[in-house]
Amino acid sequence: MLDFGPADDGYVAELAGLVAIPSVSRDAAPPVMRAAAQWVADQLSFAGGRVAETGGHPVVRADWLGAGGAPTILVYGHYDVQPTGDLAEWDTPPFELTVDGDVIRGRGASDDKGPVYLVLKTAQAFMDADGRLPLNVKFLIEGEEEIGSPHLPDYVTSHAAELAADLVISADGAMWRPGEPSLSLKSKGLVSLDIVVEGAATDLHSGRYGGTVANPLHALAAILASLHDSRGAVAVAGFYDGIPPLTPARRAEIATVPFGEGNYLAGLGLSRAYGEPGYTTLERLWERPTLEVNGVLGGGKYTVIPHVAVGHVSGRLVPGQDPQRVLAAIAVHVAAQPAPGVRVEVRPDEAAVPAYTIPAGHPAIRAAAAALRAVYPGEPVLLACIAGTLPATDLFERVLGAKTLFFSFSTADENLHAPNEFLRIRRLREGMRAWEQLWRLLAAGVTPGGDDD
Numbered sequence: 437m438l439d440f441g442p443a444d445d446g447y448v449a450e451l452a453g454l455v456a457i458p459s460v461s462r463d464a465a466p467p468v469m470r471a472a473a474q475w476v477a478d479q480l481s482f483a484g485g486r487v488a489e490t491g492g493h494p495v496v497r498a499d500w501l502g503a504g505g506a507p508t509i510l511v512y513g514h515y516d517v518q519p520t521g522d523l524a525e526w527d528t529p530p531f532e533l534t535v536d537g538d539v540i541r542g543r544g545a546s547d548d549k550g551p552v553y554l555v556l557k558t559a560q561a562f563m564d565a566d567g568r569l570p571l572n573v574k575f576l577i578e579g580e581e582e583i584g585s586p587h588l589p590d591y592v593t594s595h596a597a598e599l600a601a602d603l604v605i606s607a608d609g610a611m612w613r614p615g616e617p618s619l620s621l622k623s624k625g626l627v628s629l630d631i632v633v634e635g636a637a638t639d640l641h642s643g644r645y646g647g648t649v650a651n652p653l654h655a656l657a658a659i660l661a662s663l664h665d666s667r668g669a670v671a672v673a674g675f676y677d678g679i680p681p682l683t684p685a686r687r688a689e690i691a692t693v694p695f696g697e698g699n700y701l702a703g704l705g706l707s708r709a710y711g712e713p714g715y716t717t718l719e720r721l722w723e724r725p726t727l728e729v730n731g732v733l734g735g736g737k738y739t740v741i742p743h744v745a746v747g748h749v750s751g752r753l754v755p756g757q758d759p760q761r762v763l764a765a766i767a768v769h770v771a772a773q774p775a776p777g778v779r780v781e782v783r784p785d786e787a788a789v790p791a792y793t794i795p796a797g798h799p800a801i802r803a804a805a806a807a808l809r810a811v812y813p814g815e816p817v818l819l820a821c822i823a824g825t826l827p828a829t830d831l832f833e834r835v836l837g838a839k840t841l842f843f844s845f846s847t848a849d850e851n852l853h854a855p856n857e858f859l860r861i862r863r864l865r866e867g868m869r870a871w872e873q874l875w876r877l878l879a880a881g882v883t884p885g886g887d888d889d
Contacts, residue, residue, distance in 0.1 A: 438561040438872050440865045447864050448540055451553050452533035454515070455542040461493055461516035461583045469493040469579050472515045476577050479556040482563050483575065492587040493579030499598075500559070501572045506879050508572035510599060510838065512828055513552035513607035514581035517544040518853045525855035538861055539850075545859040546846035551607040552577060554845060554864050558871040570879035574601055578828070581608065584626075584787030585827040592828075592835050603800050604832045605874070609842035610852060612820035614860060617808040619801055619819055620842040624725070625753030625791040626825035627763050629784040631659060631770055633745045635777065640741040650777025652745035653734045659773045659780065660729050660747050663766075667713045670727045674765035678756035682715070682723055690718055693818065703849070722821035727751045727766075752823065759788035792829035792840070800841040800878075807873035811866055843874065 458464060459472035470487065473494045477485035480498035488497045493516065501508070520530040520543055528534040533542040544550070562569050576599060578588055592599060612618040633652040640649065665671045695718050701707060711720045720726075727749065734745030751762055767782040794801060796819055805817040822842065829840040845867030851857045 437869075438558075438565055440557070440561060440868050444861050444864055447553075447557065448533065448535060448861065451540070451545075451550060451864075452542075454549050454553065455533040455544050456531050458531050459516050459544070459579065460519050461580050462519055464516075466493070469516070473577075473579055476515050476552065476556070479553075479560070480575055482560065483573070485575070488591075490578075490580075490587040490591045495579065495588075495591060496575065496577040498575040499573075500569050501574075502568055503570060503572045503879065506571040507602045508574065508600070509875075509878065510574045510576055510601035510604045510832070510836070511555055511607065512576050512578075512604055512832070512840070513555065514548045514578045515544075515552065516579045516582050517547070517549070518582050521855050527856055530855075530857075535861070536858070539858040540861055541856060541858040543857055546610070546850040546857050547852040548581070548608045548844075548846075550859040550864070551844045551846050551867065554867040555607050555871055557864075558868045558875075561868065561872070562875075570875050573875075574599060581827065584628075584785070584789075585831075586786060588828060589831055589835075592831055596835050599836060601836065601838050603878075604829075604836070604838050604840040605800075606826060606829070606840050606842050607844055609822050609824075609826055609844045610846040610848045610850070611844060612818060612848060614847045614849060617812045617815055617817050619804050619808070619817060620822045621794055621796055621801070621819055622722070622755070623792045623822040623824065623826050623829060623842070625757065625759055625830075626750065626787065626789045626827070627753065627759045627766075627784070628730075628748070628750040628787070629763065629766065629782055631656065631747040631749060632781045632783055633659070633747075633775065634743065634779045634781075635741070636743045639735070639743050642739045642741050645741055649741065650775075651741050652778050653732075653742055655775045655778045655780070656732065656734070656745040656747050659770055659775065660732070660749075662769070662773050663727055663729070663749070668710055669712045670725070672727065672765050672769040674768075675727065675751075675762060676725070676757075677761065677765075678758060679725070679754055680756055682719065686723070687719065690716070690722065693718060693820075721823050723754060725752055725754045725757060752825065753789075753791050755791045755793055757791065759790055763788065787827060789825055789827045790830050792826070792833070794839050794841065798839060798841075800839065803877040804841055804843055804874055806877055807870050810873045811870045843871070845870070 457472040473487045476496045483498035483500040485498040530543040633656045635652040731748040735742035845863040
């Protein structure tokens with residue numbers, strides 16, 4: 437076994453250097469994003485780590501291919517992060533990695549700088565101990581995951597030959613809960629769009645013009661409300677098309693997962709669940725699609741009738757749904773809503789990602805479960821689902837012909853995308869030991885591209 441040392445202080449101090457770079461892909465300056473990419477590339481110097489250009493923020497590439505006859509894996513992750521949100525809601529500065537008891541707090545600590553970092557340390561430990569890795573490893577660490585990976589498809593397509601691998605292993609994609617090891621068999625797809633409602637040529641004084649012209653915010657509110665029925669189901673005709681029924685066997689399987697709805701809600705500051713009728717909370721979370729209003733823009737706290745109102749809407753998709761058909765169905769639904777006196781337009785975002793699945797019997801799942809059992813002896817490995825979206829998974833399957841194994845050591849409760857994001861310190865070395873075991877198992881003969889059971 438590799439020696440990852442008895443103390444975490446050195447790892448935390450080093451990771452702080454990466455967290456300190458405010459690599460917010462939505463609006464950071466190019467030199468900032470390049471600095472984060474270079475930090476990661478420097479960690480991969482043993483494998484020719486380098487910063488490679490894309491049509492947007494750069495990717496980090498590296499290759500160690502000295503294990504003749506062994507499988508080849510592609511390690512995927514991202515160095516970009518979400519915006520901080522309201523700084524007043526942070527207990528500590530978001531770009532200063534802060535030790536807070538048994539956690540480290542900072543933007544990117546859990547998503548995805550911390551999980552990427554522990555893979556880098558695992559590879560370095562192999563090189564220090566053995567002078568080699570147990571299998572062939574390629575690295576692709578991108579800088580646009582948090583904005584839908586808009587330039588990754590062109591990069592992967594144009595570099596498909598050099599990225600070819602038997603299996604992709606993603607350092608992104610949080611575990612279900614901190615109290616039990618888990619592997620995810622699915623991630624939901626994603627569509628997003630703006631509903632834009634325009635009225636007068638300019639904002640109007642609500643006293644002088646109120647009651648005589650249509651208010652775009654009123655019209656938008658009615659349209660947004662029409663997306664769901666009174667019970668919480670999506671009211672867009674065709675939205676659920678293509679989804680296979682939830683089988684009794686799958687429902688029974690989900691029912692065996694320890695899940696306290698009361699504790700789930702209490703942790704969110706809520707007392708009541710809500711959503712599509714006919715399904716349990718966990719069934720809705722793992723197996724059913726959603727359509728959410730993420731934000732509304734228009735006017736402000738002053739006496740004005742805004743000339744434009746915008747609703748930001750996104751849908752999380754499940755297997756069977758076609759993203760383009762879903763977008764078309766939403767556009768038809770919106771167009772059918774009465775909106776006198778205003779102009780309404782649906783503007784889909786470019787990224788549209790289908791849901792992703794990897795079979796429970798896939799050899800990579802078997803190897804990963806064995807690796808987790810070695811690190812967490814006596815604990816069953818839960819086969820879960822990711823309710824979020826990892827855009828690269830569908831891309832890797834289409835272009836590289838490779839399945840993606842989610843192998844992240846963040847957990848879903850660590851305030852990903854929210855203020856006070858954190859990572860449990862113990863997960864650093866737990867993750868390193870698990871990556872070590874996984875690589876050894878794959879090198880010992882598990883065929884990651886093999887057939888299902």
